[in-house]
Each structure stands twice: as C-alpha cells, then as structure tokens.
Amino acid sequence: MVNVKVEFLGGLDAIFEKQRTYKLNVEGPDGSTVTVGDLIDYIVQNMIKNDKDKEVFIENDTIRPGILTLINDTDWELEGEKEYVLEDGDIVSFTSTLHGG
Amino acid sequence: MVNVKVEFLGGLDAIFEKQRTYKLNVEGPDGSTVTVGDLIDYIVQNMIKNDKDKEVFIENDTIRPGILTLINDTDWELEGEKEYVLEDGDIVSFTSTLHGG
Amino acid sequence: ALDAELPMSLEEFSRYGRQMIVEDTKGIQGQIKLRDAKVLVIGAGGLGCPCLPYLAGAGVGHIGIVDNDTVETSNLHRQILHNSSKVGMLKCESAKKVLQKLNPHVSITTYPVRLGYSNAFGIFEGYDIVLDCTDTPLTRYLISDVAVCLGMTVVSASGLGTEGQLSILNFQGIGPCYRCFYPTPPPPNAVSSCQEGGVIGPCIGLVGVMMAVETLKIIMEIYTSDNFQPFLMQYAGFPQQTLRTFKMRGKKQACLCCGDQPTITRASITSGSINYELFCGKRNYNVC
Amino acid sequence: ALDAELPMSLEEFSRYGRQMIVEDTKGIQGQIKLRDAKVLVIGAGGLGCPCLPYLAGAGVGHIGIVDNDTVETSNLHRQILHNSSKVGMLKCESAKKVLQKLNPHVSITTYPVRLGYSNAFGIFEGYDIVLDCTDTPLTRYLISDVAVCLGMTVVSASGLGTEGQLSILNFQGIGPCYRCFYPTPPPPNAVSSCQEGGVIGPCIGLVGVMMAVETLKIIMEIYTSDNFQPFLMQYAGFPQQTLRTFKMRGKKQACLCCGDQPTITRASITSGSINYELFCGKRNYNVC
Numbered sequence: 001m002v003n004v005k006v007e008f009l010g011g012l013d014a015i016f017e018k019q020r021t022y023k024l025n026v027e028g029p030d031g032s033t034v035t036v037g038d039l040i041d042y043i044v045q046n047m048i049k050n051d052k053d054k055e056v057f058i059e060n061d062t063i064r065p066g067i068l069t070l071i072n073d074t075d076w077e078l079e080g081e082k083e084y085v086l087e088d089g090d091i092v093s094f095t096s097t098l099h100g101g
Numbered sequence: 102m103v104n105v106k107v108e109f110l111g112g113l114d115a116i117f118e119k120q121r122t123y124k125l126n127v128e129g130p131d132g133s134t135v136t137v138g139d140l141i142d143y144i145v146q147n148m149i150k151n152d153k154d155k156e157v158f159i160e161n162d163t164i165r166p167g168i169l170t171l172i173n174d175t176d177w178e179l180e181g182e183k184e185y186v187l188e189d190g191d192i193v194s195f196t197s198t199l200h201g202g
Numbered sequence: 203a204l205d206a207e208l209p210m211s212l213e214e215f216s217r218y219g220r221q222m223i224v225e226d227t228k229g230i231q232g233q234i235k236l237r238d239a240k241v242l243v244i245g246a247g248g249l250g251c252p253c254l255p256y257l258a259g260a261g262v263g264h265i266g267i268v269d270n271d272t273v274e275t276s277n278l279h280r281q282i283l284h285n286s287s288k289v290g291m292l293k294c295e296s297a298k299k300v301l302q303k304l305n306p307h308v309s310i311t312t313y314p315v316r317l318g319y320s321n322a323f324g325i326f327e328g329y330d331i332v333l334d335c336t337d338t339p340l341t342r343y344l345i346s347d348v349a350v351c352l353g354m355t356v357v358s359a360s361g362l363g364t365e366g367q368l369s370i371l372n373f374q375g376i377g378p379c380y381r382c383f384y385p386t387p388p389p390p391n392a393v394s395s396c397q398e399g400g401v402i403g404p405c406i407g408l409v410g411v412m413m414a415v416e417t418l419k420i421i422m423e424i425y426t427s428d429n430f431q432p433f434l435m436q437y438a439g440f441p442q443q444t445l446r447t448f449k450m451r452g453k454k455q456a457c458l459c460c461g462d463q464p465t466i467t468r469a470s471i472t473s474g475s476i477n478y479e480l481f482c483g484k485r486n487y488n489v490c
Numbered sequence: 491a492l493d494a495e496l497p498m499s500l501e502e503f504s505r506y507g508r509q510m511i512v513e514d515t516k517g518i519q520g521q522i523k524l525r526d527a528k529v530l531v532i533g534a535g536g537l538g539c540p541c542l543p544y545l546a547g548a549g550v551g552h553i554g555i556v557d558n559d560t561v562e563t564s565n566l567h568r569q570i571l572h573n574s575s576k577v578g579m580l581k582c583e584s585a586k587k588v589l590q591k592l593n594p595h596v597s598i599t600t601y602p603v604r605l606g607y608s609n610a611f612g613i614f615e616g617y618d619i620v621l622d623c624t625d626t627p628l629t630r631y632l633i634s635d636v637a638v639c640l641g642m643t644v645v646s647a648s649g650l651g652t653e654g655q656l657s658i659l660n661f662q663g664i665g666p667c668y669r670c671f672y673p674t675p676p677p678p679n680a681v682s683s684c685q686e687g688g689v690i691g692p693c694i695g696l697v698g699v700m701m702a703v704e705t706l707k708i709i710m711e712i713y714t715s716d717n718f719q720p721f722l723m724q725y726a727g728f729p730q731q732t733l734r735t736f737k738m739r740g741k742k743q744a745c746l747c748c749g750d751q752p753t754i755t756r757a758s759i760t761s762g763s764i765n766y767e768l769f770c771g772k773r774n775y776n777v778c
C-alpha cells in the first residue's frame with residue numbers, strides 16, 4: 001500500500017467532481033509494490049463516476065493523447081512511465097493540454 | 102551539524118556574491134542543535150565578505166527591518182524566529198522588501 | 203422592454219460572455235458584483251498600466267486612478283498604457299483615455315494629485331478595494347494606514363529588477379496590514395550595496411497582471427473570511443520564472459494601526475501627527 | 491558627430507535606460523541584441539495582446555504579427571490592445587497602431603492572413619524566434635513543424651479558464667518540438683466533458699506576459715545550449731495563483747519532425763501532403 005497525492009490539472013478536474021487534488025491510499029495487485037500503471041487503473045475504476053468520462057482520460061489502455069503525466073513534477077517519460085514504482089509521498093499529476101489563446 | 106538550504110531573494114544576493122541559493126552545513130555552538138539564530142550568526146561571520154555589507158543584512162543583532170525571513174516558505178514569526186531548531190533539509194529564505202512599482 | 207428586464211444590456215452580455223461562462227465567476231451573479239465594484243488604483247506606472255485594462259475589460263464598474271506624474275520616454279518600456287505621443291501628459295489622464303475606449307461601460311475618475319495624509323481619506327472614501335501600485339515605502343505605509351481606518355482591503359504589490367512581490371493586506375479588516383509585516387521601516391542608508399533601480403518591463407508587468415487576478419477574486423468572493431490566509435507571493439523572472447507563496451503572520455495585536463490599541467487613527471493621520479517623511483526618511487528607496 | 495559614434499541615439503538610451511541597468515540584460519550589449527532581434531508573433535488575441543507591447547517597449551527591433559481575425563466586442567475583456575472603436579478592424583493592424591505609437595523605433599510587419607502550410611515558410615523566413623499565441627492544435631503543430639524545418643526557437647503558450655501553459659520548443663534546434671510532447675493529437679470527440687471555452691482575461695494575460703519574459707531571455711542569451719532544460723510551465727489563477735515548472739522529455743529520436751529520420755520536412759509540408767486538418771480533426775478544440 002502506498003500514500004500518494006494525485007492532481008488533475010488543465011480542466012481535467014471536471015471529470016473528478018471538480019476537485020483538483022486527492023490523497024489516495026492505493027494497494028498493488030500483489031499486495032506489495034504499486035506502479036503508476038496500477039494507480040491509473042485505480043483512478044479509472046474508482047474515481048471516474050461517469051462511464052462516458054473514461055474516454056476523456058484513457059484511450060487504448062493508456063493516458064489519452066493530449067494529457068501529460070508528471071511524477072513529482074517530472075515528465076513520466078523520464079521516470080519509466082507506467083512501470084514507475086510509487087513511493088509514499090509521491091505526487092502524480094495529470095494535465096490536459098490547453099489550446100486556447 | 103545540520104544541512105540546510107539558504108536563499109537570498111529580492112536583491113539580497115547582491116551581498117552574497119550574486120548567488121541566490123547556498124547549501125550549508127552548520128554546526129551549533131554546543132555541537133548539537135542549530136537554531137535559526139545560529140544560522141544567522143554563521144551567515145554574518147562567514148558569508149558576507151564585505152564588512153560594510155553587514156548592515157544591509159543585520160541591525161541591532163537581528164535581521165534588518167525590511168527583510169522578511171521564511172522557514173520552509175513560512176514567516177519565521179509563526180515558527181519561533183531565532184529559536185527555531187533547524188532540521189536537515191530545511192530551507193531558510195531571506196527576502197528584501199521591494200518598493201518599486 | 204425585454205432588454206429592460208435583463209440585468210445587463212445585450213452588448214454587455216456579448217462583451218463579458220467569455221468570462222461569465224468560466225464557472226469560478228458564477229456567471230451573471232459575478233458580473234454584477236464586478237459592475238458594482240469600486241476599485242481605487244494608486245499609481246498608473248509599471249504595475250498600474252498592465253493591471254488597469256484587465257479591470258476595465260472585466261467590467262469593474264468604477265475605477266479611480268491616482269497619479270500626479272506625467273509620462274516620460276524612460277517609462278515606456280514598462281508603462282505600456284502610455285505611448286510616445288503622450289510624453290508630458292498626466293499618467294492618470296493618459297490611462298483614462300485608453301480604458302474608456304476599451305470599455306465605455308466603466309466609469310473612471312482621475313485624481314491628478316500626490317497622495318498625502320491630508321487628501322487620502324477624501325480620495326479613498328467611496329471605494330471598496332485599493333490597489334497599491336506605488337513605488338516608495340512612505341506611500342505604502344500611508345495607503346495601508348488609511349485603508350485600515352476605512353476597513354478597505356488592499357492589494358499591494360511591488361517590483362524591481364526581475365523580481366516582484368504581492369500581498370493582500372487588511373483583508374475584510376481581519377488580515378494583517380503593511381505595518382504588521384513591517385513594523386519598522388528599512389533604514390534609508392542600509393540599502394547602499396543593492397543593485398540600482400532598474401527594472402525589466404514584463405517582470406513588473408506580470409506582477410501588475412497578478413494584481414488584477416487577485417482583485418477579481420476579491421470582488422467575486424473567491425476569497426472569504428473563512429478561507430483567507432495571509433500570504434506574500436514572490437515572483438522572479440530570471441533565470442527561470444518562479445512564483446513562490448509564503449505563508450505569513452496574521453494581524454499583530456500590538457500593531458500600531460490594526461492592533462488592539464491603535465495609535466494610528468484617522469484623527470492622528472489627518473492632523474499630520476504621523477510624520478511619514480520622518481518615519482521613512484527622505485532618501486529615494488527605490489533601489490533595493 | 492558624437493551621436494553618430496554611439497550605438498544608439500540618446501533618445502534610445504533614455505528610453506531603455508531603466509532596463510539596461512538591470513545586470514541580467516548586460517546593458518548596451520543586450521540592448522543591441524534586442525534591437526537586432528526579429529520576432530514573429532502569431533495571434534494578436536488573448537496571449538499576443540499583453541505580450542506584444544512588452545516586446546515593443548523593450549526595443550525588439552523587428553516584430554511580425556500574423557492574424558487574419560477582426561476585433562469583436564467579445565474579445566475586449568482579454569484582448570486589451572484593441573478597443574471598442576476598433577471593432578471590425580484587423581487585429582494585426584489594430585495592434586500595429588498601438589505598438590508603433592508606444593515605440594516608433596520598432597519596425598512592425600503585419601500579415602493579415604490565415605497561417606497555412608502554403609504560406610508559413612514565406613512568413614517565417616527572416617525571423618529568429620516565433621511566438622505561438624494561437625488557439626487550435628492544428629496551427630500549433632504547423633508552427634512547430636515549420637520552426638523545426640527552419641531551425642527557429644518557438645515560445646509556445648496557451649490558456650483556458652483560469653489556467654495556462656508555456657513551453658520553449660525547438661530551442662536552438664536542440665530542444666524537443668511540439669510533436670515530441672504530443673506525438674498523437676487529442677481525439678476531437680474526447681473533450682466533451684471538459685468545461686466550455688471561457689477564459690478570465692488577466693489569467694490568459696499573465697501567460698502572455700510570461701511569453702514576453704521568455705522571449706527577452708532567449709534574445710539576451712540567458713538561455714544557452716549549455717543550460718537549457720526542456721520544461722513546461724503550468725499557471726493557475728484560481729483559487730490561489732500558482733506557477734509550476736515541470737521537467738520535460740528532450741527531443742525524441744523517433745519524432746516525425748525533429749527526430750533522426752523526419753518525414754515531416756519542408757517539402758512534405760509545402761506540398762500539402764501533411765494533412766493537418768485530417769490529422770487534428772475539424773472540431774473546434776478550443777474547449778479543453
């Protein structure tokens with residue numbers, strides 16, 4: 001089990017009851033380590049109330065194009081993406097890309 | 102001994118060789134705990150090269166009026182001022198008040 | 203007849219539509235709060251210039267501008283409401299011209315005077331919020347003192363070089379005031395080794411725009427007496443742009459102005475017995 | 491004769507003096523870099539309006555403005571270079587009028603055209619830096635692609651509601667490009683549940699001013715190929731103003747545009763074989 005903070009930025013809070021940050025306790029599938037992939041599964045299964053909203057967050061089993069994922073303020077591509085093993089106190093942020101100007 | 106980060110903002114870096122942040126190892130007078138007061142003494146004795154610059158930082162044995170002191174981004178008045186006992190990883194910031202507009 | 207029943211004209215609905223649909227503004231309800239708001243901006247310089255058009259654009263109904271300076275060429279890299287053809291014109295009048303064209307629905311009053319203890323109350327009364335866009339500690343203390351006496355919230359900001367600071371003072375009469383933060387003014391001669399008073403236009407400009415954001419949030423009641431926490435924001439433009447928020451002390455019981463036993467009162471200010479010049483020194487502080 | 495030997499006129503020394511004495515600008519040296527700089531700003535809307543006057547004010551010598559839109563009343567709460575008397579006028583011409591008065595030393599070129607694959611190279615060539623102040627993914631991909639082909643640095647920003655984002659793309663040809671960050675465009679229909687496209691004027695305005703700060707730093711070589719690290723800044727205006735800096739991936743070797751084996755090239759773009767409309771979908775993206 002791991003205690004992490006999750007943030008939904010760039011308007012993504014709209015599908016999470018308009019709340020930008022959540023503190024979560026997440027269990028891994030095997031009861032020990034929890035990866036960012038596990039966290040995403042947890043979010044999709046437990047936190048998106050409206051099924052129709054899932055496609056705003058997920059596409060083809062990964063984060064939808066146009067959403068950036070950050071682990072402790074660093075692009076998840078630099079941190080191992082879904083394989084990154086979460087530690088207590090980690091902050092995982094999802095931000096929708098803005099296009100307005 | 103304690104490892105802390107010190108920041109000089111709002112133009113105060115001018116008297117610290119134009120460097121805004123320093124990582125310091127500071128020893129307490131009794132060899133054990135180190136307070137913010139001890140840190141200020143350390144800064145005045147070791148880091149201000151030009152004696153004339155000391156009055157920019159210190160007045161009547163405390164931080165000069167117009168300089169705010171923050172401990173981990175919190176006003177030091179809320180944290181015990183000089184009596185605050187530093188822990189490893191603490192960030193102490195000094196910022197000169199700006200007046201331009 | 204239909205038009206008369208609406209809380210705003212159709213032109214206003216069109217003008218403010220894009221901001222009214224942002225949920226935080228609470229739509230028409232927020233727009234009416236903006237229209238009814240009375241905001242006094244002191245200083246139409248590096249902070250006031252970028253702040254004012256966003257207040258007027260958003261539909262803040264009543265805007266006062268205090269400034270007795272005239273436009274100089276050396277201002278124009280950062281005071282972007284003015285222009286080369288306005289050199290010599292009063293800054294408050296120059297600003298008013300631009301703002302009135304931007305949004306004719308806004309009523310703008312200019313005060314081409316130097317703010318002092320004898321005229322401050324007369325100017326402040328009637329406004330809800332005051333924006334301190336000035337550049338000396340003397341006026342910063344005066345503005346805070348008068349606002350405390352009148353129960354007005356102050357959005358106070360400053361900048362120099364590539365940095366800036368912003369705070370909300372005396373929020374609804376409960377927040378700390380400028381004197382709570384700075385009970386003793388900086389000694390005039392202790393600033394000699396700081397870099398001289400240059401400024402990067404968009405760095406001070408960004409802080410001015412931040413003031414507009416804070417002002418809209420105060421008017422639209424995003425800040426409330428329940429959720430407001432005293433803070434000071436510190437912006438740096440170089441080498442990376444950063445914005446830090448420091449958690450600050452609350453009102454000090456011993457504060458000479460907003461504390462339990464104030465000696466700085468309307469009577470003592472207007473009588474001239476609070477000597478701001480002596481208190482702050484006469485040196486130009488605009489250096490550190 | 492004395493004047494002729496100076497690198498700038500005395501009027502320019504006076505105009506830029508307050509910024510030249512900020513050490514980071516390196517004085518005259520930095521000012522001459524600004525004068526020689528050629529900056530192309532695409533979009534004179536919510537981002538371009540607050541950015542442009544700070545570029546002109548600082549003395550950026552050559553500014554191009556691309557925009558084929560005309561001013562509408564509904565723009566004015568955030569597009570503060572324009573005004574009510576200019577409704578119907580081309581935004582690029584409206585902006586040019588203001589900027590030319592602000593600083594007559596700056597040469598301004600307007601492009602009242604819709605940026606597309608067939609005209610982009612002709613417009614971009616001759617500029618050093620391009621500012622993406624547009625509002626659709628389609629143009630964001632096109633601007634990045636063309637800039638990569640021409641080796642130009644892009645300052646790219648966007649905003650919606652109370653939030654904004656800013657990044658520097660293709661920095662000196664070494665940084666990541668827009669496609670490195672977003673190899674796949676967002677699906678047009680996946681944005682339905684996000685709030686509609688409202689925007690708070692000073693929130694998008696602040697991001698526009700941030701663009702000016704970044705542009706000045708690029709010109710004055712505060713960023714170098716040694717110290718530059720890819721980043722994306724995320725601003726939020728409500729409930730508290732915050733500015734976060736995310737450390738981002740570098741250039742992707744597999745990037746179709748800036749990678750090792752690019753398929754997106756000048757030839758493929760100008761021939762029309764990169765179908766931006768098909769790629770991005772035709773839906774108005776300005777919603778999420």
Ligand SMILES: [Zn+2]
Nearest residue numbers: 379382457460
């Ligand atoms: Zn007080």
Ligand SMILES: [Zn+2]
Nearest residue numbers: 667670745748
């Ligand atoms: Zn790329």
